[in-house]
Amino acid sequence: MGSHSDDSSAASFVKNPTIKFTKLFINGEFVDSVSGKTFETIDPRTGEVIARIAEGDKEDIDLAVKAARQAFDHGPWPRLSGSERGRIMMKFADLLAEHAEELAALDTIDAGKLFSVGKAVDVPHAVNSLRYYAGAADKVHGKVLKMSRELHGYTLLEPIGVVGHIIPWNFPTTLLFLKISPALAAGCTMVVKPAEQTPLSALYYAHLAKLAGIPDGVLNFVTGFGPTAGAAVSSHMDIDAVSFTGSPEVGRKVMQAAAESNLKVVSLELGGKSPLIIFDDADLDMAAELAILGILFNKGEVCVASSRVYVQEGIYDELVKKLVEKAKAWVVGDPFDPKVQQGPQEEMLIVKDEIFGPVMALAKFKTIEEAIKKANSTRYGLAAGIVTKDLSVANTVSRSVRAGTVWINCYFAFDTDCPFGGYKMSGFGKDYGLEALHKYLHVKSVVTPLYNTPWL
Numbered sequence: 001m002g003s004h005s006d007d008s009s010a011a012s013f014v015k016n017p018t019i020k021f022t023k024l025f026i027n028g029e030f031v032d033s034v035s036g037k038t039f040e041t042i043d044p045r046t047g048e049v050i051a052r053i054a055e056g057d058k059e060d061i062d063l064a065v066k067a068a069r070q071a072f073d074h075g076p077w078p079r080l081s082g083s084e085r086g087r088i089m090m091k092f093a094d095l096l097a098e099h100a101e102e103l104a105a106l107d108t109i110d111a112g113k114l115f116s117v118g119k120a121v122d123v124p125h126a127v128n129s130l131r132y133y134a135g136a137a138d139k140v141h142g143k144v145l146k147m148s149r150e151l152h153g154y155t156l157l158e159p160i161g162v163v164g165h166i167i168p169w170n171f172p173t174t175l176l177f178l179k180i181s182p183a184l185a186a187g188c189t190m191v192v193k194p195a196e197q198t199p200l201s202a203l204y205y206a207h208l209a210k211l212a213g214i215p216d217g218v219l220n221f222v223t224g225f226g227p228t229a230g231a232a233v234s235s236h237m238d239i240d241a242v243s244f245t246g247s248p249e250v251g252r253k254v255m256q257a258a259a260e261s262n263l264k265v266v267s268l269e270l271g272g273k274s275p276l277i278i279f280d281d282a283d284l285d286m287a288a289e290l291a292i293l294g295i296l297f298n299k300g301e302v303c304v305a306s307s308r309v310y311v312q313e314g315i316y317d318e319l320v321k322k323l324v325e326k327a328k329a330w331v332v333g334d335p336f337d338p339k340v341q342q343g344p345q346e347e348m349l350i351v352k353d354e355i356f357g358p359v360m361a362l363a364k365f366k367t368i369e370e371a372i373k374k375a376n377s378t379r380y381g382l383a384a385g386i387v388t389k390d391l392s393v394a395n396t397v398s399r400s401v402r403a404g405t406v407w408i409n410c411y412f413a414f415d416t417d418c419p420f421g422g423y424k425m426s427g428f429g430k431d432y433g434l435e436a437l438h439k440y441l442h443v444k445s446v447v448t449p450l451y452n453t454p455w456l
Contacts, residue, residue: 019051024060024223025206027067028216034059039225041199044112044344045334053199056224061191061232064220068162068189069238071217078159078187082138089134089184092212093127099208100124106201107172112343113298114335118173125416126177132416133185136437140186142444150451156444159187160265161240163440164233166226166254167202168245169195169346170301176202178431179243180219186440189218191239193230197346199223226250234258241265241440245303248425267429267439269303269421272382275375276306276411277365277397279388280314286409287315287387288322291360294385294411296330299342300358304383306411310374313364320362368393372400381423385411404430 022038023030031054038052056064072078077085096103104118113122145153165179172195183190194202206221222229230250234242234257241264244254251270258264276294278287294306311319335343342358365371375384375397384403388394398406404422407413414420419433430436 019200021200021203021207022051023054023203024056024064025203025219025221026060026064027071027220028210030203030206033057033224034063039196041110041197043109044346045109050109050200053196053203053223056193056222057228058232060222060224061193061229061236064191064222065162065236065238067217067220068191071215072159072162072189075189075215075217077189077215077218080187082140082185082187085185085187086134086137088213089130089137089181092209092214093130093134095208095212096123096127096130096205099204100127103173103201103204106204107198108335108343110198110200111169111172112335112346114340114343116338117298122171122173125414126173128416129177129181130184133181133437136182136434137185140437140441145445147447150449151447152450153445153447156446157438157441158444160440160442161188162238163188163190164236164239164242165190165192166230166233166242166244166246167192167194169197170298170303172198172201173205175245176205178436179245182431182436183243183440184214184218185437188241188440189220191220191222191233193222193224193226193233196223196225231257235261237262239264241267243267243429243439245269247271251427265439267431268427269382269429269431270380270425270427271303272305272380272403272422272426273308273378274304274306274380274383274385274403275308275310275378275401276385277371277375277387277401278309278311278315278319279368279371279386279390279393280312281389282315282387283389284315284319284322288319288326290385290387290409290411291319291323292326292330295360296327296342296358297412299346301346302412304405304412306385307359308361308363308375308378310363310365310371312371313366316364323360323362368396372397375401375403379425382426383407383422 033054033056037055039055040049043050100123103123107113107118108115140157142155147153163183209219234254248270251268258266291309331340332342333340381402383405384401385407386397394408402423419430419435421430
């Protein structure tokens with residue numbers, strides 16, 4: 001598949017897609033699953049089959065882990081200088097940028113995501129993630145320690161080893177590179193299990209990684225299902241760390257499997273029930289826009305969706321009117337149409353916790369204390385939003401809400417330099433920022449006596 005120059009050519013690609021990459025990617029090669037089984041990936045716009053994808057399970061994960069372990073223990077990637085790893089990652093990023101329309105189109109036909117957003121936001125964000133961590137790869141340094149005894153001490157930062165990444169379906173591109181970029185910079189090798197609903201772009205990224213010069217065995221992709229391939233990643237004795245984004249129910253299983261196998265390091269991002277708190281002094285138009293985007297963007301299939309909106313009673317009625325107007329004007333349709341704001345909704349059960357859909361719970365509050373109490377009345381703690389012109393209110397609430405990210409007079413304001421991760425049942429471990437890089441590094445302490453005498 002070649003790159004496309006305009007939206008019409010991308011639309012043409014979708015009408016007659018040529019899907020080249022449908023097999024597992026292990027040790028630098030596309031291969032069939034051991035069992036020979038395949039599964040269908042479906043276009044949510046039509047319900048039609050796009051392609052049949054190799055269905056990996058435990059045996060295939062074993063092969064992928066073996067390749068990753070060999071690449072880590074004996075291969076060049078962890079032993080390259082940080083600047084050399086960074087150079088290869090920069091080339092990888094350039095290849096993503098060159099194929100942005102094609103990659104965005106794959107996520108559109110596979111996940112129903114807006115093509116315009118994929119091209120302008122998701123793929124460029126992946127490019128930025130690679131470039132950010134490529135720039136950090138040669139800045140991984142330990143510390144010289146000022147010891148309290150007659151000892152010389154220093155620390156080394158070393159790659160944690162083989163990492164397993166389990167990717168969700170709602171942001172197949174963004175979340176893939178949120179995980180693999182810092183792990184690559186750290187010098188890790190990895191096994192990636194993309195969501196079974198959205199395998200197409202992941203396999204194309206595997207192809208581009210090979211073109212960029214990432215050594216065989218460093219990045220392995222095993223498509224398949226959670227209870228088989230995903231469970232094998234979590235429980236594998238030769239995987240040193242696992243990073244999972246998904247539901248709390250599956251997150252528990254990941255933790256249990258990690259504990260019962262080799263006590264591997266676990267990082268979990270498990271969604272949320274994020275509050276947006278709008279005070280009386282807020283700019284009403286801005287508040288309404290943030291509230292609508294916060295729940296309807298990406299069909300509401302966003303871990304930080306502002307699914308609980310608390311409005312101070314003085315502006316409640318007026319804001320509700322504006323929200324109704326905006327909701328009625330929201331355009332649902334073909335995700336390739338640039339006028340459309342929401343593509344097809346994938347089927348799902350409505351549950352009492354995280355609905356993961358475009359459903360807003362709207363409620364009044366009187367005082368700042370009541371707003372804080374309502375905001376914290378959930379098992380989750382991923383994100384929160386505050387809309388106010390009062391700096392004191394913004395500061396008070398941002399320090400009182402139990403959430404990993406708090407946005408003031410904005411929402412979905414992500415940045416590669418800004419750590420992201422939750423409190424409570426939203427999980428633990430940070431993505432983005434240098435905190436994510438350090439998640440894939442071990443700290444080793446080295447100590448020697450200052451004097452050449454026996455030490456007790």
